[in-house]
Amino acid sequence: MKEQELRKATRWIRIFFVATLLAGLACYIFLQHTLSDERGIFGYHCEVFTGPWERVMPDGSRIPVQIPGSTEAEPGDDVMIETVIPPELAEYGTLCIRGARQDIRASIDGEEIYYFTTKETRLLGTSSAALYLMIPIPADAAGKTLRVEYFSNSAYTGHFRSMFYGNQAGILLHVIFRLHGLEIISGMLLLIFSLIVILICLILRIVLKRLHPLIYLAVCMFSGALWVLSNSPLQQIVLPNISATADLAFFALMSIAVPLMLYFDELQSGRYHIYYSIYNVISILEIWITSLLYVLGIAEYTQSYAIMFLTLAVGIVLILVSIILDGLKGLVREYAFLAAGYMGLSLCGIYEMLSYIRRDEFFNGAAMAVGLLFLLVMALGQTIRDAIQLEHDRTKARHANKMKAEFLANMSHEIRTPMNAILGINSIILRDTKEPETRENAENIESAGKSLLALVNDILDFSKIESGKITLLPTEYETAALVKDCRNLVAGRAESKGLKLEVIVDESLPTVLKGDVDRVRQIIANLLTNAVKYTNQGSVTIRFVSDRDEEGHFRLNISVKDTGIGIRPEDIEKIFSSFQRVDQRRNRSIEGTGLGLSIVLHLTKIMGGDIRVESIPEEGSTFYLSLPQEVVDPTPLRDQKLADTGVKKTVPEDDFYAPKASLLVVDDVEMNLKVVTGLLRRSGIRIDTAASGAACLECIAKNHYDIILLDHMMPEMDGVETFERMKVLPGNLCADTPVIMLTANALAGSRERYLLAGFTDYLAKPFRYESLVKMLWEYLPPEMIEQKPPEE
16 A cells, blocks of 8 residues: 555545544533432432522512522612422421522521621621532421522622532532532642743743743633632632632632733734723722722622723633734634634633523633634644744745855855965066055055955854854964954054054063964954054054953953044944944944944854943044963063064975975866966976866876865766865876865865865965965975075
8 A cells, every 4th residue: 555545545544533432522521410429429319499488578478589590689688588398398308499699597387407608707898708608407397488688789789690409418419519510620720720820920020031922821821710710609619718719700700800901902903902001000000999999898898899890801802802803804714713712712701601691600710711722722822833933934044045145155166266366466466566556556456355355254154144154263362463463454544544453452462372273363353454444533542451250260451442423322222233334324334244344243252251331422543352262381571572482483485385395276167277376386386277177187187286276066976076076087197196175165164074075185276476475385305395406
């Protein structure tokens, strides 16, 4: 069977199995509610008791009343009803009456047998809590008259709830599981889930420093759970003071709407914020006013039920209208599951309010609890949907990043290749020309080429940082060399603008440190370049200071101060943003991409350092940089001459001479071949060139070379494939020759990939003569480098 058909068959098996389970569960529930009760461990018995009952009027007349039902009465009236005790009631011995915030007295033939009131235990209000009351009926009471008196000052005066008779165990099980099972279970689930969600949101608030909007829905669910549970029989079983619990039910009911409004306000991105805010203010005022009236004894909570439900109804309609408006705008797709969940909650809320208006039974909140649970399920569905969409977006983003990386690689190659020819041939002109005008023109080309290369490097560096592919390469370096390199980077430009460049060095600085010196130099170069760029007169000062943090670790502190145009206070936060240049009108003539300081900030953070800036407009700016570094040689600089420290011995440019050496340059661009041969023309090296990978293989089969410079991007056979064929080429005369990858690919990880592939080293285009000579000096045998004879 094919794999696709097997999956289809398995899918139908799963569907059929789930349908079977659901059908079996439905049958079980149906049978439990239709078949006779067979429990006997507690002598379980409970039946509804409807009477007949008669109300005894103050004038002695009697009128029949319906249980459950109501009769005309005003708050404060005493309502008495009577019935003849049937034999079955006397046999089972217990009559259960549900009070509706009333005091209740029961008597048989004028003798009091039961009295319930909370006058002595309640702190506030004039009405007792609504409870299930177990009234004992003597076994010999059959045929006698049972009188029940209701005393109430609440809105429930004259209302009678359901009555039951049986044994206490049977009545208790009936009340908890049959009448309030759904209410209790849904209320407990609401309470548990709401607390879990609130806890998770608080943890996210601490970790992510952001309050998740789901916490508002959780608070709404928590209020709903308190309302449902405090109205349930659990208050008689678990909680000691039922009066306080009854008050909590009203307070919780009034507190449901506000967090729900806040949740949808966040969900809808504040599109209806003003309307939600007005509603929330009114709701909060209602809570305070209603509670104050209750505390002062002016009005009971029960007398505010109509206002509470009116406010809730307005809230339901307000959110429904907002959802409809979002649907018309096509925005409801953003939260479709939650919109459906709210529709379910609204129907449950309307059902609860209609039940209260009909007064056919006590208002218990079970439907509202089910509605809130349904909203929670929809919220979870929305979360799952959003997570799936987020993963889909991440996949698209990864694909986009991959495409961007490929584009940057191609852009890097396409730009760097002609730049290599431009700068290389220009270097040859600078080395060879004696004419002042030609030299001046060549120097201008050199300056413009360096600026263009700097822009390309900034974009590539930013791409590396953005993709998280930038890596640090810690090496040991001499502090004095770093100081002199940084000074030399901007000395010429500062001098051309007539600026004073000051370098102040703490003499206690260690002689040798360890860190990514190239990145340190890049950060300082960016700060110095900006300082010179934005300063037209005055000075630029760089200061190097030694420091230790609280844990005793060494930190290299650097400050760059200028007397330039400064930065406005409102622009200071913008200067480290990507592609952001402040005060465009004033700085429109200043070159740059706006990436320099963004790169500085990211590199500083990657290195575990800190950077800040202080600036006064028209007076200047000071950047403070602190970078953790490792101390290798703690000898202070004051024990050495700064001017003579940190300069590695290298061969001067014009003194490099290796007539015994041979070099093979492989590149499909003829101009690049001319650049290498032109730059090394005075070195005496024998240079052969090859314009393809196939030509390279022919050359190494006939001649031995001391170094091979191999381009990467070549048609038919690229540099990497050529290198792999060189390894297995029979008769290869250059099996041990260093092969250096010469390429315009300068993206993150390029050097590491080439070294991993087996190349000896990596030289990025466009390269300078100094870099080329340094590479030759490092990999040519020492005996091949000779003293250059004096020129005639």
